[in-house]
Amino acid sequence: MTKAIRIHATGGPEVLQWEQLPTPQPGPNEVLIHHEAVGLNYIDVYFRTGLYKAPLPCTIGMEGAGTVLAVGDDVHDFIPGERVAYAGGPLGAYATERVIAADRLVKLPSDIDFTTAAAMMLQGITAHFLLHRTFKVQxxxxxxxxxxxxxxxxxxxxxxxxxxxxxxxxxxxxxxxxxxxxxxxxxxxxxxxxxxxxxxxxxxxxxxxxxxxxxxxxxxxxxxxxxxxxxxxxxxxxxxxxxxxxxxxxxxxxxxxxxxxPTFATYAAARADLAASAAALFDIVGTGQVKIQVNQTFPLRDAAAAHAALEARRTTGSTVLLP
CATH class of the missing domain: 3.40.50.720 (NAD(P)-binding Rossmann-like Domain)
Structure with a gap:
């Protein structure tokens, strides 16, 4: 079984419910991963409140890092046991396990831990396209x-x-x-x-x-x-x-x-763009010129408290939810 934060109605942090669900199985071109860390982003608040629409009930969250448990047919780039990360959806990250399309995953360099990866993927790739593509700074x-x-x-x-x-x-x-x-x-x-x-x-x-x-x-x-x-x-x-x-x-x-x-979904829609942005992010973090600051962590089951802190502007840097 998988444990997940689900919403059955939109609203305040109190709508986030900790539930148990059957563990999903990967279909063709899909990968089942076990989350070691899940990223918290303001877009999660938008889905929780209904500003952004999603079919209900649903598991929110768009960013995570973990280990491959199983792969579906036609998946050749990943094998069980590999360390991976993703960002940008689809929804479903607030869970201990999830299935996701293989083309949304990237392999983690050995020098980047799971917590850092979950904190950096969506925010770091966003920073990359804003500075290099939306407006190419000089x-x-x-x-x-x-x-x-x-x-x-x-x-x-x-x-x-x-x-x-x-x-x-x-x-x-x-x-x-x-x-x-x-x-x-x-x-x-x-x-x-x-x-x-x-x-x-x-x-x-x-x-x-x-x-x-x-x-x-x-x-x-x-x-x-x-x-x-x-x-x-x-x-x-x-x-x-x-x-x-x-x-x-x-x-x-x-x-x-x-x-x-601009939206992450547009700038990372093509696999090549997602991979290039992730590579640039891993490179700049690897050089030490960009340090990812995980200033808050919460148990995944306490996602409501994390949302409340984020909305009240009591957080700085990145916040990570730990399954």
Whole structure:
């Protein structure tokens, strides 16, 4: 039997239920894995609350690391006993065992442990495509990054520093500002009430070519005001709620701005892209230029407490659930 966190209705953390289910068996092109660690991400909250839709009941979670238990027909790249990790779904990670398509898995290097892997796959690959593909940052540029003390934020701060890019990190507390600076941020701003004015001062009036905003509703308009003409607004999350409908003409009046809403699912849809991003992530972590900070762990059965801490902004870095 497999134990899993399931939801039968959307709502607060209390809807997360610890249940026992039959262990699934792999079909063609599928792999059965035993989880050693499961990643916690804000997208899990979106599915739990119903902001993102999923058939109910379901097991949420999109990232994990563990050991191959069995493989289905036509699986040739993995064998039982191998160490693997994945991110990006489909849903089902909050479980002791799960089945997943073989083309969604990557093999773990021997120097990366399961807890680190579960903390880094979704957030690290997200950081990779944001910095290298959504907007290809260039040495000497200055970029603006919200939620810089979170899991994706700390990886982006370090990776940007390795690329010679200056980061203006936006955080909610002085403690988080210090953490962002320790991880490579050049400047920090606490809160967003006077964001554009502070960015203008820090950049000598030049503003920034790109803003990475995972906060959503509360910061969206302030973020737009921080961009140079022809700048790119990257809205990649909704921690404060979904961005409300906007008048597209405001992009013109603010300097012919560009706006994108990237998702992991799109950027990692092709097996080749997933593998390339994972390889780049393993490489930068292997060099020590990016360190994955697992600052909180919870037993998987206590996922509700982990969600409550994440939503209350009581977490920094990455959080991992341990089956």
């Amino acid at each position: 040495r000497g540029q200055t970029i603006l990054l919200h939620a810089a003390a979170g899991g994706v934020g700390l990886i982006m701060c370090q990776w940007a520093r390795a690329l010679g890019v200056n980061v203006i990190a936006v955080v909610s507390t002085a403690q988080k500002a210090a953490l962002a600076r320790d991880n490579g941020a050049t400047h920090t701003i606490i809160g967003h009430a006077t964001l554009a004015a502070e960015v203008k001062k820090l950049t000598g009036g030049a503003m920034v070519p790109v803003v990475y905003d995972s906060v959503g509703k509360d910061t969206f308009n302030a973020s737009l005001d921080c961009l140079t003409p022809l700048g790119l607004m990257v809205s990649f999350g909704n921690a404060s709620g979904a961005v409300p409908p906007m008048d597209i003409a405001s992009l013109a009046t603010k300097g012919s701005l560009f706006l994108t809403r």
